[in-house]
Amino acid sequence: MNTTTRQELLAAFDKLLQPERFKDYGPNGLQVEGKTQVRRVISGVTASRALIEAAIDAQADAIFVHHGLFWRGQDGRVTGWKKQRLALLLAHDISLFAYHLPLDAHPQLGNNAQLGLRLGLTASNCFSEQDLGFLGGRSDGGSFATASDLALHVKNTLKRPVTLVGVGHAAIKKIAWCSGGAQGYFEPAIAAGADAFITGEISEPQAHLARETGVTFIACGHHASERYGAPALASHVAAQFGLHHQFIEIDNPA
Known part of the structure; x- marks a missing residue:
């Protein structure tokens, strides 16, 4: 299993998804900075606490999702559920990558x-x-x-x-x-x-x-x-670098 850097992984995601093309509801790209070296990538639909906890169990270095933690118009205070999710990511030095509209629109992997x-x-x-x-x-x-x-x-x-x-x-x-x-x-x-x-x-x-x-x-x-784009794109990029990738499904009736 190979490793790559957080910045190289970000550059690969950005090259494919071209977030600068989109007017979106939140920041696309690296939302939480984790360790410099990345070996294991977990993908999922939403950066929920359940997904973060599962990623920790899987010894993830980075998480790739469609729905991240930060949205336009959201209360910016780090309390409650947001504090709990961020605390887990920071304590385990896990990077969070999130792409919203760019992941919807990609013509092959979105x-x-x-x-x-x-x-x-x-x-x-x-x-x-x-x-x-x-x-x-x-x-x-x-x-x-x-x-x-x-x-x-x-x-x-x-x-x-x-x-x-x-x-x-x-x-x-x-x-x-x-x-x-x-x-x-x-x-x-x-x-x-x-x-x-x-x-x-x-x-x-x-x-x-x-x-x-x-x-x-x-x-x-x-x-x-929306449960197919994140694993398709994360798997594609992980294969480029020879990284381990796993999609974790957190059921949601919505």
Whole structure:
């Protein structure tokens, strides 16, 4: 097993994800500085205390996540849960790398690309700002006979219940998707001509839009739609340096 430096690892993540391209809700990159040398990298969806504790048990030198510790508009005081998480990272000298929108958008290793891969979807182009929303269809060129067929496919693939609203189209061919809390991209997906839109969450307005426009809306869970990008990208970078990598799944019903 090889080692690399924290800065070399950061440079590799930044080169792939290009965080400078994005207007985001928090800092992308190195959020907590740990030891200089890195041998073991743990990836996960969110920098929760459960993930940090599991990473400590796995003797991690660095953690790579989609949801980090710091967000715009958040109370900046280091108390309560934030103090507990930071204390664990600092006590064990573990670096925390977090990339939010850049990890969603990466065309091969990001959350949207990896979600599409698992659902058997291929993107032909992006339909929203910052290249976050993907638009395409089935990789085999076919279609889903009904919205219910597509919803069942998503449910079986991700192994969790989904919310389905709107069954207007007789066949679903043109599909838009964006992982996480991207319900606000439903209207751009409709404008792009999608027959269906897949994301993690649904809010009250989207149910009405789905019924009124005939465009299917499928919510498959925020966590469930974003658990593939972090391990794909961290594994890719770890392999470049010959590092040990492990993805740790912390279940989340949201």
